Amino acid sequence: MTYLMFLLLVALVLGLIAVASNPTPYFAALGLVVAAGVGCGILVSSGGSFLSLVLFLIYLGGMLVVFAYSAALAAEPFPEAWGSRSVLGYVLVYLIGVVLAVGVLGGSWHEGSWAVVDGLKEFSLLRGDVGGVAMMYSFGGSMLVICAWVLLLTLLVVLELTRGLSRGAVRAV
Numbered sequence: 101m102t103y104l105m106f107l108l109l110v111a112l113v114l115g116l117i118a119v120a121s122n123p124t125p126y127f128a129a130l131g132l133v134v135a136a137g138v139g140c141g142i143l144v145s146s147g148g149s150f151l152s153l154v155l156f157l158i159y160l161g162g163m164l165v166v167f168a169y170s171a172a173l174a175a176e177p178f179p180e181a182w183g184s185r186s187v188l189g190y191v192l193v194y195l196i197g198v199v200l201a202v203g204v205l206g207g208s209w210h211e212g213s214w215a216v217v218d219g220l221k222e223f224s225l226l227r228g229d230v231g232g233v234a235m236m237y238s239f240g241g242s243m244l245v246i247c248a249w250v251l252l253l254t255l256l257v258v259l260e261l262t263r264g265l266s267r268g269a270v271r272a273v
Contacts, residue, residue, distance in 0.1 A: 112138045112142065122187055136160055
């Protein structure tokens, strides 16, 4: 289980590097999908299957729609791929930064630090992820409303930016 979690975390870091280093939205979207999928795999490995499903549906379903509108604005005839020199330079800089951060902060990590949500299931009446969802809605309800409002505002801003010559989703009738 530790090796699977290690591989998922390495894939998550590589996906995030692919998002951060690529100036072209098309290839950065692929890195974003990989990072979200691997993040869901990490959550499932830790015992949060419901939270993983919610993350996958909301993040990939909602945010990539907004990202598609942004990619439509930045349409390039010859986008830079991961083999370009500038992108490869950014990838190397980010990889060196990750290796240095692991070298400085990696001494306190050990194999016993991986724990799943249902480690003490004998003492619990509910599964760990179901209790976490209840706490998210009870204590984080206001933050959930704020996040929904920000996503709606972001969608309206992107729709307003992509409209052309008085044709668009938000206009005066």
